[in-house]
Amino acid sequence: MRRARVALGDCGRSYGTSCVHEHSCLRCSLLRPDPGQADRIVEIRDNLLDRITEAEREGWLGEVEGLKVSLAGARQKLAELAELAERDRRAATVNLGIPAFRDISSRTVTAAESQT
Template sequence: MLWPDPAQCDRLVEIRDNLLDRIAEAEREGWLGEVEGLRVSLAGAEDKLAQVDRRRSNLTPVDLGIPTHHHGK
């Protein structure tokens, strides 16, 4: 699975906000087909932001211990 780069989070927020503005404009103008397409794009942007949030919350260090070497008999 490809994960969105957390460094791009600000850009994703910018894209999401722009899509919200464009949806509002399309609704005012009565461009129903445009509204539907923009909502699909908005869902994708919001999904990517959620992936970044999940990924950030799952990045807790795990202690794997010190490896040891066992000699077999």
């Protein structure tokens, strides 16, 4: 099944289906953020904080609530990216340097030696 590619990652909806969020992907639980877009999400989060401050100062209470929902979404997506990075870090293969038996055995017995 093909997934829709959006600016911040991949949409979990089937390709061609409509989305009620109308490009407000940060609010959508189906957005799978692209780790390469983390800096952009941080910029969006910071911009939302500035816009909330402005809206509170101007008394735009409805706007404040909508921006806070978007801010919560941005924080959630950043947390998802941090969790993904941590999971990838833990899943990385680590060479423990465990030696093979031939490397640790002090002496190898051959067939000729065992007959004497």
